[in-house]
Amino acid sequence: MSTQVQPDNKTRRYDRQLRLWAASGQSALENARLLVISASATSSSILKNLVLPGVGHFTILDPAKVTPRDAGNNFFLEGASSIGKSRAEEAVRLLLELNDGVEGKADTSSLENILDTNPGYFSAFTLVIAHNLEPKLLGRLSALLWADDTLPILVAVNSAGFLGEFYIQFHEHPIIDSHSENTPSLRIDKAFPALQEYAMSLDFANMDPTEHGHIPYVVILVRALADWKAAHDGKPPQTSDEKKQFKEGLQSMKVKFDEENFDEAEAQAYRCWTETRVPSDIQALFQDPQLGTLSPQSPPFFHLLDALRKFSLEPPHTLPLTSSLPDMKANTANYIELQKLYKTRAEEEKAHFKSLLAVPLDDALIDSFVKNAHGLKVLRGKRYGAVDADAVALASAISNNPKAGATHLALSALARVSSSSPTVEEITAAAQALLPPGTELPEEFENAVGELARSPTADLPNTAAFLGGLVAQEVIKMITKQYVPIDSYCVVDLIETWTGIV
Structure with a gap:
């Protein structure tokens, strides 16, 4: 009597995400150490989406005390009872309630002091996330992390009111499991010996009709292609007429009109004349x-x-051949036999x-x-701010995507205005200074600059929540080295509800 092994608590807890990034991705996440600079509403929302799936460790670096404003917009503070307490300590305490398998720490040091006296501080982390960091400090931090490719990745997040953006600074990011939508080749046109022998060994003409209706289309195509080549000087179908004739030949192999496996073979016939090669x-x-x-x-x-x-x-x-096969019309015995052939060959090639x-x-x-x-x-990435430092490149990026480009330009300009209550005119002048002389601002800039002048420092809960999900998703991609992350500025506009890439 067989006994069914029950999944452990960890597998049950993380079941959905294990389906997304498997045990290897989960292990990478659990071994990651994150540094989050500031315990703002946006930073806390990003962390919430990393603590829940089980990031190993996070440190919040923030010397500030909780203000009434913080208490009003950050769900990871306890309202009025948190006011006056350490913002980092309060956020860490409440975030840790989400997952007892995560380690969190509050650091009330000053980032500026760390940059001045202890630049090695950052080497203990896998990735650094900074939200609405003062521009000069962000510039120093990005320069430090960029100068040594062994130092952590930087994710710079900026938001104001209903607008926001983030950028991932990294040197080199190889991805093995990109979860590509391209499927591995079945190598029908270059069938390996065991598959060829199996296809040629079947007696199609004298086969039981039920068995005939369950021959996998891969086997049908390998056999049909071999027969075609034998009659055509070893060449596959080449002209459109030959390809049509080949497909008609597949249909003529049916012994019953409703054999779906032969219909599948006809639909996949292009694999016979499309050469399998390295993409x-x-x-x-x-x-x-x-x-x-x-x-x-x-x-x-x-x-x-x-x-x-x-x-x-x-x-x-x-x-190298992979052993994974797509679904196809076949009975269990035939499918398993085909799978064994592919698996054996895949192991040999590996x-x-x-x-x-x-x-x-x-x-x-x-x-x-x-x-x-x-x-x-x-x-391969670029240093944070590299695009803004090149006026011609920035103008080109805005021209290619005026909508997202205008919002990015407005946020970059806001960072260069020293006033705590900037005017539309000040932000506009700062934006024009970033572009080549005489460059006309895109029409979309007017809407963006108006929002930034209205709420230049507002960290709104809904913007924080949306950015929190987006940024955490990209951070997980970087940590697990799975899926393809955004390698440019990702811009968010929650007034008109769109996202864009610059």
């Missing part, structure tokens, strides 16, 4: 400069990428891939890399 975006990665300077100290990703390059240079000049590695690496990492080789990404 162009993966080919481009083989030119990455990191591969030219590979050493034992290089990041594991680039050792894996180098092995993939070597693998692709050998016949059949493809990516073993060969491992032999091409110049350094030993963890088997789980190799498995993940091979499985997701069709969706690899390498992102």
Whole structure:
């Protein structure tokens, strides 16, 4: 009598997110250490969305005391009873109530003092999040973190009223599991020997009709393509007439009119004449400069990428086969048999891939890399503020996306106005100073500048909640190195309810 193993408490608690980023992603999240600068409503909302899924540790750096204004807009303070207490300590205490598996700490030191006397402070963290930081301090912080690529990623968040934006500063971000929508190749046009032998061994003509209606379309196509090549000098269908003739041949193989597996084969027939090769975006990665300077100290990703390059240079000049199969019309026995063939071949190719590695690496990492080789990404970022420092680049970005560009320009201009109650004229003048002389401001700028002049320091609960979800989502992508994060300014307008990228 078999016994069913019940999932443990951790698996039950995190079940939904484990489906999104698996155990490897959860482990990365639990090992992360975050530094959050300021216990504002927005910062607290970001943290809420990171504490709930189980980030390992967070520290809130904030020397301020809770004001009546804070108590009125931050749900992670206890109203009037929090007023006068440490803002960091109150936020940490209440955020920790959300998840007893997370560690949190309050630090009431001054960021400016840390930058002056203890710049090594930041090396203990995986990622730093700063909300509405005073521009000069933000500039110093971003410069410090950018100067050494071993220091943490910076997420700079700015908001005012119903407008906001965030930017992720990172040097290099390789992604193995991008959750690409592209599916791995079934390699029908370059069938491996065991699959070819299996397809050719079946006696289609004398098969039981029920069995015939459950042959997987992969097997049908491999067999049909082999028969076609035998009659056409070893070449697949090439012209439109030949492709039409090939599809008609698939339909003629039916023994009953309603055999869905043959309809599937016809729909997938393009795989027979579309050559399986390394996708162009993966080919481009083989030119990455990191591969030219590979050493034992290089990041594991680039050792894996180098092995993939070597693998692709050998016949059949493809990516390693993966054992995952799509759903298809087939009975259980036929589907399992096909799956066994793919799994055996995938294991053989993975073993060969491992032999091409110049350094030993963890088997789980190799498995993940091979499985997701069709969706690899390498992102390279820019220092925070680099676009604003280049007037021509900024003007071009605004021209390409006037709506989001105008809001970003207004927020950047607001940061350069020293007045605590800036006027429309002051923000407009600061915006024009960021652009090449004579550049006309986009029409959309008027709406953005009006909102910023009305509420230049307002940290509204609804804006905080929306930004909290967006920023936390991107932070999780960076920590887990899964999915593709936004590598530019993400702008939010909750007046007209839209988001955009600059």
